[in-house]
Amino acid sequence: MSTIKPPAEAEHAVRVKAVFDDIRTTRNTDFVNNFWRYLAFDAELLEQTWGEVKTVMATPSALDPLTKEMLYLAVSVSNACSYCVHSHTASAKAKGMTEAQHADLLRVVSLAAKTNQLLNALQVPVDATFDEEQ
Amino acid sequence: MSTIKPPAEAEHAVRVKAVFDDIRTTRNTDFVNNFWRYLAFDAELLEQTWGEVKTVMATPSALDPLTKEMLYLAVSVSNACSYCVHSHTASAKAKGMTEAQHADLLRVVSLAAKTNQLLNALQVPVDATFDEEQ
Amino acid sequence: MSTIKPPAEAEHAVRVKAVFDDIRTTRNTDFVNNFWRYLAFDAELLEQTWGEVKTVMATPSALDPLTKEMLYLAVSVSNACSYCVHSHTASAKAKGMTEAQHADLLRVVSLAAKTNQLLNALQVPVDATFDEEQ
Amino acid sequence: MSTIKPPAEAEHAVRVKAVFDDIRTTRNTDFVNNFWRYLAFDAELLEQTWGEVKTVMATPSALDPLTKEMLYLAVSVSNACSYCVHSHTASAKAKGMTEAQHADLLRVVSLAAKTNQLLNALQVPVDATFDEEQ
Amino acid sequence: MSTIKPPAEAEHAVRVKAVFDDIRTTRNTDFVNNFWRYLAFDAELLEQTWGEVKTVMATPSALDPLTKEMLYLAVSVSNACSYCVHSHTASAKAKGMTEAQHADLLRVVSLAAKTNQLLNALQVPVDATFDEEQ
Amino acid sequence: MSTIKPPAEAEHAVRVKAVFDDIRTTRNTDFVNNFWRYLAFDAELLEQTWGEVKTVMATPSALDPLTKEMLYLAVSVSNACSYCVHSHTASAKAKGMTEAQHADLLRVVSLAAKTNQLLNALQVPVDATFDEEQ
Numbered sequence: 001m002s003t004i005k006p007p008a009e010a011e012h013a014v015r016v017k018a019v020f021d022d023i024r025t026t027r028n029t030d031f032v033n034n035f036w037r038y039l040a041f042d043a044e045l046l047e048q049t050w051g052e053v054k055t056v057m058a059t060p061s062a063l064d065p066l067t068k069e070m071l072y073l074a075v076s077v078s079n080a081c082s083y084c085v086h087s088h089t090a091s092a093k094a095k096g097m098t099e100a101q102h103a104d105l106l107r108v109v110s111l112a113a114k115t116n117q118l119l120n121a122l123q124v125p126v127d128a129t130f131d132e133e134q
Numbered sequence: 135m136s137t138i139k140p141p142a143e144a145e146h147a148v149r150v151k152a153v154f155d156d157i158r159t160t161r162n163t164d165f166v167n168n169f170w171r172y173l174a175f176d177a178e179l180l181e182q183t184w185g186e187v188k189t190v191m192a193t194p195s196a197l198d199p200l201t202k203e204m205l206y207l208a209v210s211v212s213n214a215c216s217y218c219v220h221s222h223t224a225s226a227k228a229k230g231m232t233e234a235q236h237a238d239l240l241r242v243v244s245l246a247a248k249t250n251q252l253l254n255a256l257q258v259p260v261d262a263t264f265d266e267e268q
Numbered sequence: 269m270s271t272i273k274p275p276a277e278a279e280h281a282v283r284v285k286a287v288f289d290d291i292r293t294t295r296n297t298d299f300v301n302n303f304w305r306y307l308a309f310d311a312e313l314l315e316q317t318w319g320e321v322k323t324v325m326a327t328p329s330a331l332d333p334l335t336k337e338m339l340y341l342a343v344s345v346s347n348a349c350s351y352c353v354h355s356h357t358a359s360a361k362a363k364g365m366t367e368a369q370h371a372d373l374l375r376v377v378s379l380a381a382k383t384n385q386l387l388n389a390l391q392v393p394v395d396a397t398f399d400e401e402q
Numbered sequence: 403m404s405t406i407k408p409p410a411e412a413e414h415a416v417r418v419k420a421v422f423d424d425i426r427t428t429r430n431t432d433f434v435n436n437f438w439r440y441l442a443f444d445a446e447l448l449e450q451t452w453g454e455v456k457t458v459m460a461t462p463s464a465l466d467p468l469t470k471e472m473l474y475l476a477v478s479v480s481n482a483c484s485y486c487v488h489s490h491t492a493s494a495k496a497k498g499m500t501e502a503q504h505a506d507l508l509r510v511v512s513l514a515a516k517t518n519q520l521l522n523a524l525q526v527p528v529d530a531t532f533d534e535e536q
Numbered sequence: 537m538s539t540i541k542p543p544a545e546a547e548h549a550v551r552v553k554a555v556f557d558d559i560r561t562t563r564n565t566d567f568v569n570n571f572w573r574y575l576a577f578d579a580e581l582l583e584q585t586w587g588e589v590k591t592v593m594a595t596p597s598a599l600d601p602l603t604k605e606m607l608y609l610a611v612s613v614s615n616a617c618s619y620c621v622h623s624h625t626a627s628a629k630a631k632g633m634t635e636a637q638h639a640d641l642l643r644v645v646s647l648a649a650k651t652n653q654l655l656n657a658l659q660v661p662v663d664a665t666f667d668e669e670q
Numbered sequence: 671m672s673t674i675k676p677p678a679e680a681e682h683a684v685r686v687k688a689v690f691d692d693i694r695t696t697r698n699t700d701f702v703n704n705f706w707r708y709l710a711f712d713a714e715l716l717e718q719t720w721g722e723v724k725t726v727m728a729t730p731s732a733l734d735p736l737t738k739e740m741l742y743l744a745v746s747v748s749n750a751c752s753y754c755v756h757s758h759t760a761s762a763k764a765k766g767m768t769e770a771q772h773a774d775l776l777r778v779v780s781l782a783a784k785t786n787q788l789l790n791a792l793q794v795p796v797d798a799t800f801d802e803e804q
Contacts, residue, residue: 001533003532003534132406133403
């Protein structure tokens with residue numbers, strides 16, 4: 001049950017086909033997952049979103065691909081986004097995340113949520129030494 | 135302005151002193167940050183929390199210390215915990231996070247929040263291929 | 269799968285029937301959606317909630333009905349409430365939201381979530397000019 | 403207290419100066435608020451973020467500028483981003499939001515948060531009629 | 537730094553004075569905290585909000601006053617609302633919350649946040665026995 | 671659809687069986703709910719999590735078992751964790767939560783979310799009297 005009707009023949013539209021083709025080339029697979037198929041209801045939103053995801057996630061940068069994918073997953077868990085948790089867990093595994101690393105990620109993410117609550121509850125003043133502007 | 139009064143002479147209490155000493159030894163520094171100083175209002179909560187942080191963050195595991203610290207930071211940003219963002223940014227830098235890696239982390243975390251909202255708004259069905267139980 | 273059992277013959281209860289009738293009259297439709305049917309397990313909660321929704325959303329005020337419905341939808345997306353996203357997307361469309369406006373709303377909501385994370389991560393001081401109390 | 407040190411003479415850098423100049427031209431003011439001054443620690447992040455904000459918020463689109471600004475504000479409130487709430491309340495006022503509209507926005511946003519919690523608590527099944535895919 | 541200017545002589549307005557007087561009577565104190573003083577910028581919003589808070593929190597109901605106050609505090613912590621955490625911690629203490637109960641509340645709230653993340657990450661199917669509709 | 675494959679014969683593993691047996695003994699039932707069955711994919715995570723849940727929730731402490739369960743439920747609602755809302759509503763009912771108390775909890779939790787948004791939107795300064803450190 002989605003809130004928009006995904007285009008039936010999305011790739012008949014030139015701009016949509018161009019994005020899907022680029023997804024397939026970039027990821028080296030024929031599979032295009034539902035997020036992109038539904039987002040195709042608005043070609044501009046599809047192009048802009050894929051463009052940004054490709055730039056941030058599929059371009060070599062200061063962090064390696066698996067670390068970036070695990071950060072993406074950690075945020076998705078925090079935001080309670082079911083689809084995102086599924087897709088980024090799958091992506092992290094595809095990029096080499098082992099079961100032990102997955103369990104480790106869960107330990108860190110859930111511990112962070114726990115101490116975040118303690119700090120939000122105690123309203124502890126930030127130590128002066130943490131201020132980058134001093 | 136905090137919601138509890140931190141103990142004035144926290145280390146006069148044996149259990150508190152033991153935790154503070156362990157923090158100093160584990161981190162190889164004399165500095166004990168405010169979170170622990172305020173949490174000392176309840177010795178058991180202090181012991182349990184430090185014990186878990188030490189086990190998860192300071193014990194060798196499947197993920198390296200910097201990756202774990204960046205995951206902790208990503209979750210803290212998502213939960214809008216000001217103190218946590220300050221302390222874990224400082225910790226990540228202390229463990230070697232460069233300015234370029236910091237910027238990269240920000241790019242991933244903010245992009246994840248963006249696409250999380252798109253998926254929460256579109257309510258796209260999860261692709262069958264993402265199901266680990268099939 | 270809900271956490272409460274919705275009353276089988278809800279409208280046999282006078283207070284529930286009065287609310288359902290008012291929903292039908294106010295919205296000019298026979299359809300009463302599940303939220304109200306389940307909330308009927310507690311007549312007072314049903315009355316109070318519908319009363320407030322009617323006052324805020326169905327009474328002429330400083331903002332027009334479609335703008336209010338889109339604000340409601342934006343918050344529902346941010347709070348990851350699946351039912352709410354579905355019902356308020358439907359309501360916004362019923363009040364005239366076009367597909368282009370829907371896409372525009374998604375662009376703004378997802379961009380806001382993105383820059384919210386950047387600010388939560390950078391902890392930038394608020395500019396003095398933004399203070400209404402000066 | 404921020405987590406990065408904002409560049410002292412940010413506009414000595416060509417890329418940063420180009421963005422600041424574009425902000426001034428687009429907004430027709432000399433004032434550049436702190437978000438951009440701090441984000442200047444990474445020229446690419448600054449360019450990408452401003453580029454997207456300008457495209458979404460300062461380009462004519464299906465929704466009018468004030469509606470977009472109020473949606474931005476509603477999301478910022480939901481995400482508890484203090485800086486964002488301040489800056490987007492100021493922007494909405496600058497774009498004509500009256501005090502009565504501000505109060506109306508607060509009524510809708512807070513009511514949405516309230517019913518979001520009721521639905522998250524009751525786990526009510528989504529009505530079939532809300533499904534755009536049927 | 538607030539986003540609205542609180543009325544200078546709020547109680548010169550009849551509707552505002554009536555609410556402030558009722559707050560003083562209901563709470564048996566002369567003190568009116570800032571939330572109400574700022575909310576007074578819109579008399580209707582002030583009246584509606586105080587009316588609901590009084591009904592839910594200050595009227596005898598199925599849960600005792602301290603339990604309700606602690607639930608309010610738990611939600612405020614989860615939503616990272618700094619003002620709310622301060623005011624509801626103070627209220628809970630005024631209603632008898634001991635330091636040991638405060639620490640216990642923190643243990644439960646932070647543990648809940650932790651396991652919430654684990655479940656959001658694992659996407660475990662809900663057990664059939666938890667369904668109230670069977 | 672989960673993101674990990676639950677172990678087929680979980681209790682063939684000694685550490686997993688020990689935890690499951692302790693769950694059954696502590697709760698005086700043969701039923702082990704899905705959370706634990708899935709978490710069994712990592713024995714250490716299972717042991718640590720159950721150990722903490724048992725200590726906090728099943729050990730006599732300053733707050734009574736039902737109050738703790740309702741606090742757990744309130745946080746789960748705020749974090750939009752569907753599984754958690756189902757399991758902790760069931761637990762609260764098993765510990766004696768009446769339908770009237772359930773409705774009361776919903777009133778408090780949803781009102782808190784509402785006023786949290788108002789405060790996040792108004793950015794009201796915290797009253798000096800709420801500061802425990804003065």
